[in-house]
Amino acid sequence: MPAVSLPDATGHFDRFGGKFVPEALYAALQQLEEAFVAANADPAFKTELDELLADYTGRPSPVTEARRFSEHAGGATILLKREDLNHTGSHKINNVLGQALLTRRMGKTRVIAETGAGQHGVATATAAALFGLECRVYMGKVDTERQALNVARMRLLGAEVIAVDSGTQTLKDAMNDAMRDWVASVDNTHYLIGSVAGPHPFPMIVREFQRVISTEARAQVLARYGRLPDAVAACVGGGSNALGIFADFIPDTEVGLYGFEAGGEGVDTGRHAATISAGEVGVLHGMRTFVLQNADGQTSESHSISAGLDYPGVGPEHAWLAKTGRASYEPITDSEAMDAFRLLTETEGIMPAIESAHAVAGALKLGRRLTEQGVEKPLILVNLSGRGDKDVDTAIEWFHVDTHGDSSTGAAQ
């Protein structure tokens, strides 16, 4: 793994990041940082992780040129980094396997996790099964209802799923409950955070375990096209898949980095999760970052059709990338994301997770815009962070898909 320049020694990306946590967790954060630094310097750790990523996850994931889909992108060529093909169906497994190895190195026997869409929960439950760890996943009650399939998967994998009914009953409240659990269980338990969010060192560790996405993709694009992409696009909730595909491109200043946030029903309606586009600097879940909050600093409720993006904060490195201008962040509405979900499915036979569909929708807009700006045949690399199987129920409802009749297309507009 390349040298880590930021965060600084105290976990800050300039003014963002840090550790705003109860004192009880400091010792565990310190232990985790030390374990990570030691593992990073240990060739045996890297070998074991690389073997798992190859033989268990199925890496490297391919880059697919989306030819028919690209016809809708204003002359751009859209490339899909296929994290949807990973074991468990998303990029989440990359980080989970790394942290599971760290858990074992720290001598801990239990993992807890928060999950929104359930992808991180499923990945954590999977690794727990593989490593023989006890596992509990906290999930907002609202999310357990809209992602019932993933709840069943986690339970079949042997994990205990807790439906969190406090607060807004979504991802942020799941994270609160996971932190409360950790305060009481830190002796034998690792909190396996799934995003580049939370107190230091989590944003750094998760980024480094997701970096493999951009390391592979950069080499794959260079090998096939003889040049770097003009733009890299990803959806951003907490932001782990985005930092994964941004990481190795950050020094390539000629490559535009674009994060697409959940615009929900529209940023001007107030019902969205576009944290960087519409939030203000504050402290949430142990980090200083952009937060959707009211005038008093109480966290606002976020809204998105995608449970995985329905989060009122964002990883501190994204806040920093936005502030420095290295990356740009824009909202994509529910309806734009669902249109892209359908278009990609119908033109490529690839059904994206609704989270990833935000990036796909963003790439469509970006392709048209770059072409208008005079960029010739722009090459846009999109992180297809997960597959859409879990979202079929949502799609059935959104598109009024006929599941009972004998219509040959199975769909009605």
Add this chain to the structure above:
Amino acid sequence: MTGRRFAEIRAQGRGALVGYLPVGYPDVPISLAAMRALTGEGDAPGVDLVEIGMPYSDPVMDGATIQKAGTRALQRGVRTADVFAAVGAVAATGTPAVVMIYWNLVERYGADAFARDLKNAGGAGLITPDLTPDEAQEWFEASDAHGLDRIFLVSPSSTDDRLARTVSSCRGWVYATSLMGVTGTRTQTSSLAPALVRRIRTLDPEAMVGVGLGVSNGAQAREVAEFADAVIVGSALLNPLLTADDAGRPEDLSGLRTVVADLAAGVRSGTSLASQGLSGS
């Protein structure tokens, strides 16, 4: 300020009692009445320091009881500025008040403005559950400028280095969380607390130490007062308010008064070990 108060009480041969209630629950006016009830009415003894909690949307240090009250208080419209009214109401009784608040709310208000308004309302200091000295530069400056106590938390898991740094960063007293966990009542007092208090005293023999988390009744308060300067009670005081609210009698403070009387008697019934060295002076 509050530390000197604890020392005076210790000199009387007992531990101090700190009572926590959130502002705005069951509503703002009743919460102020409840805090006055905490301080003791008439001849009845009450708490020696009121810890006024500010409800927050994401209270990671709090268990189910305080979360429930906080969520309801926010739904019923409590605002950060209501804290200052509560501080004023408590200060008017002659019992000192400190505020327990999550950092984003202070940062949003402005650390210096918050410190100024807290001081003007008659407040003595701040307890910051999710702000440690590591991230507290702004709070050091504001609390110095306005002469406020700053009470940081220490934990059984704190390393010696961190313990030393945190204890020396505190002004007033040190909040020792007695166990690894969040707020809420427990059936037994923690076995980890006495060792933690000893570690703090070894570092700084003059440090005043309050012990919180899990204390439910007078007997437990008495046990903790045997080795700590102050006993902090929260959820046990809030439970009767939740019961009254659920029964449709939110203004009924009788259950709260009963708990206060039991706790106040508890800290007065023991022989404070801490006081023994002072008993001849």
